[in-house]
Amino acid sequence: MHKTRIQDLVIGILVMALGIFMWTYTMGPRVSDANKSFSRFVLALFIGLGLILTVISIVNGKKPRGKEVSIKEFRNPMIMYLLIIAYVLLMTKLGFFSASILFMPAVMLYMGYRKPIPLVCVTAGMLAFIYVLFVVQLKVKLPDGILF
Amino acid sequence: MLANMSGALSELLTIDAAIGLLIGVVGGMVIGALPGLSATMGIALLIPITYGMRPSAAILMLAAIYTSAVYGGSISAILIHTPGTPSSAATCLDGYPMTQKGEAIHAIGISTVSSVIGGVISSFALLLIAPPLARLSLKFGASEYFLISIFGLTLIASLAGDNMVKGLIAGAFGLVVGLVGLAADGQFRYTFGITGLMGGISLIPAMIGLFSVSQVMIQSDERGKKKEKAEVAEFKGRFIPPAKEFLGLLPIILECSIVGVFIGILPGAGGDIASWVGLNIAKNQSRHPEKFGTGIPEGISAPEAANNAVTGGALIPLLTLGIPGSSTAAVLMGGLTIHGLAPGFELFDKYADITYCVILGFLMANILMGLVGWAAGRYLTKVSQVPIPLLLPCIAVLSLLGSYAASRNITDVYVAVVFGLIGYLFRKYGIPTAPVVLALILGPMADKYMYQGSIIASKSDLSFFQYMFTRPLSIFFMILIVAALFAPLLSKAISKAYSKKNGTIEAAEDI
Numbered sequence: 001m002h003k004t005r006i007q008d009l010v011i012g013i014l015v016m017a018l019g020i021f022m023w024t025y026t027m028g029p030r031v032s033d034a035n036k037s038f039s040r041f042v043l044a045l046f047i048g049l050g051l052i053l054t055v056i057s058i059v060n061g062k063k064p065r066g067k068e069v070s071i072k073e074f075r076n077p078m079i080m081y082l083l084i085i086a087y088v089l090l091m092t093k094l095g096f097f098s099a100s101i102l103f104m105p106a107v108m109l110y111m112g113y114r115k116p117i118p119l120v121c122v123t124a125g126m127l128a129f130i131y132v133l134f135v136v137q138l139k140v141k142l143p144d145g146i147l148f
Numbered sequence: 149m150l151a152n153m154s155g156a157l158s159e160l161l162t163i164d165a166a167i168g169l170l171i172g173v174v175g176g177m178v179i180g181a182l183p184g185l186s187a188t189m190g191i192a193l194l195i196p197i198t199y200g201m202r203p204s205a206a207i208l209m210l211a212a213i214y215t216s217a218v219y220g221g222s223i224s225a226i227l228i229h230t231p232g233t234p235s236s237a238a239t240c241l242d243g244y245p246m247t248q249k250g251e252a253i254h255a256i257g258i259s260t261v262s263s264v265i266g267g268v269i270s271s272f273a274l275l276l277i278a279p280p281l282a283r284l285s286l287k288f289g290a291s292e293y294f295l296i297s298i299f300g301l302t303l304i305a306s307l308a309g310d311n312m313v314k315g316l317i318a319g320a321f322g323l324v325v326g327l328v329g330l331a332a333d334g335q336f337r338y339t340f341g342i343t344g345l346m347g348g349i350s351l352i353p354a355m356i357g358l359f360s361v362s363q364v365m366i367q368s369d370e371r372g373k374k375k376e377k378a379e380v381a382e383f384k385g386r387f388i389p390p391a392k393e394f395l396g397l398l399p400i401i402l403e404c405s406i407v408g409v410f411i412g413i414l415p416g417a418g419g420d421i422a423s424w425v426g427l428n429i430a431k432n433q434s435r436h437p438e439k440f441g442t443g444i445p446e447g448i449s450a451p452e453a454a455n456n457a458v459t460g461g462a463l464i465p466l467l468t469l470g471i472p473g474s475s476t477a478a479v480l481m482g483g484l485t486i487h488g489l490a491p492g493f494e495l496f497d498k499y500a501d502i503t504y505c506v507i508l509g510f511l512m513a514n515i516l517m518g519l520v521g522w523a524a525g526r527y528l529t530k531v532s533q534v535p536i537p538l539l540l541p542c543i544a545v546l547s548l549l550g551s552y553a554a555s556r557n558i559t560d561v562y563v564a565v566v567f568g569l570i571g572y573l574f575r576k577y578g579i580p581t582a583p584v585v586l587a588l589i590l591g592p593m594a595d596k597y598m599y600q601g602s603i604i605a606s607k608s609d610l611s612f613f614q615y616m617f618t619r620p621l622s623i624f625f626m627i628l629i630v631a632a633l634f635a636p637l638l639s640k641a642i643s644k645a646y647s648k649k650n651g652t653i654e655a656a657e658d659i
Contacts (some may be wrong), residue, residue, distance in 0.1 A: 080368035104541040113535030138200035
């Protein structure tokens with residue numbers, strides 16, 4: 001089986017698994033009829049499409065379709081994602097501005113940017129813009145932790 | 149309509165509206181000029197900025213971003229041979245050769261004039277077509293609204309991209325996500341005891357995650373890659389085309405603008421298709437079709453008039469029937485929703501001041517876009533060369549902040565982060581993200597009207613489906629749904645035929 005088809009097969013199976021898991025909820029005794037009918041209609045569609053993708057992947061297994069994705073391609077995006085998660089966690093602990101002061105230069109450095117002046121200026125400029133717009137103008141209370 | 153104009157004008161003359169208009173036009177142009185960022189993402193990212201604004205100014209700003217981003221995309225297409233948005237891919241073909249010939253400013257001038265005319269014509273179409281269409285919506289009941297939402301969902305097929313099944317899965321996923329929270333009958337479902345999920349998955353954080361956070365992840369793959377700096381041409385030539393040249397181009401600009409408006413009204417067909425269709429019209433009518441692709445003004449004016457004309461056209465079904473015909477329109481609909489505005493007759497009656505202010509402002513935005521383009525167009529190419537490492541953290545911070553500002557709830561930030569990963573994986577594996585948003589908007593709408601319709605039908609001892617067949621308007625919508633299911637096949641065939649005929653260029657990723 002071609003690798004792109006294996007990818008599609010896995011997607012199809014995951015879709016069906018999620019759909020079936022959610023279907024079990026509609027079998028509960030406290031679920032109303034109206035609620036049940038719409039949920040089941042949507043889930044049947046979801047599971048059905050997952051099944052179609054699975055069958056197509058198996059039937060046309062040898063023909064490539066779409067782009068082959070290698071695990072290596074996930075490295076940078078996943079590190080970026082971890083940085084974003086760390087940023088969100090820091091935001092709740094340290095506060096929005098403190099977390100942003102750490103996050104923005106960290107991303108720039110990770111992306112290989114080494115010029116200190118633009119790095120500092122972009123961070124400071126962006127946070128000043130956010131402060132003026134959101135805090136001063138829109139009166140949004142941003143997450144504040146132990147710092148600011 | 150005229151009676152509403154005075155109220156609309158007083159709305160339009162507020163400081164808020166003026167600021168919204170200016171930010172929308174300039175911001176849209178910058179977003180459009182940045183390859184990889186599209187109008188869809190720009191609107192998703194900037195919706196949070198509108199929270200504290202008057203609804204008229206907020207929607208005006210978002211609509212201005214839409215039209216300006218489409219125009220902005222042409223600037224990088226002309227100057228650095230990189231379409232800023234997918235709608236500008238056709239412009240590259242003649243735009244860049246003109247730049248190579250040392251006529252960059254002239255090319256931008258033609259693009260500006262054509263985009264302005266296309267945008268202005270589409271604004272008038274919006275002003276004249278939308279109100280009577282909205283009046284029709286007064287005749288709609290629960291079954292018609294249910295069918296309209298189903299009709300909207302059929303657009304998923306046209307947003308599906310190359311792989312129809314994956315596109316439909318994306319749409320069905322959006323429907324599944326839409327199930328979370330309070331059901332139409334007041335029962336909670338799929339909340340798993342989490343308080344934050346009781347109100348359902350919020351649209352704005354989900355959209356920001358799918359479009360913006362995922363884009364940050366995708367762009368992070370540029371790390372360590374040496375990017376050749378695009379050569380920026382010298383800025384020479386005359387911006388405003390000479391009268392003789394302009395008069396020669398005018399018929400094709402007008403024709404492509406009208407075609408663009410109709411393409412915009414058609415569900416699922418957007419600026420990218422319109423620009424190729426426009427280019428083909430110009431080529432077919434030219435006495436020298438062989439010159440296309442060598443850098444001639446017609447090759448810029450036709451696609452640019454057509455793609456900007458799409459914007460006003462796409463707003464017609466959105467404002468009157470609540471059908472977002474494209475991913476950008478779907479995001480724009482999200483903007484309407486958060487300001488408490490529901491598409492339909494009310495927009496042209498109860499909220500007429502706001503709606504006509506947006507329409508008149510949209511007209512002004514198209515004119516202002518030309519003035520800003522004239523003054524600053526040449527400098528926008530600098531924007532398209534901003535290093536990605538500087539851009540990414542700004543997008544990430546604005547995305548998460550935007551998710552938070554929606555309801556000032558940290559749960560929404562988590563939603564954006566989760567949907568960021570989902571959006572990234574979807575895009576990586578060729579599953580389009582736009583259908584998720586469309587389904588997330590229309591799914592709960594279908595649920596609500598199906599529930600209401602069932603109650604009405606039960607009073608006549610009918611099932612909901614039997615009841616629908618008793619209403620002529622519902623039957624009309626059913627026919628429309630069947631027709632819409634075949635429309636994407638047709639539009640895809642047209643698009644493929646045109647792009648093949650004219651030679652394609654790798655377009656900026658449609659996000």
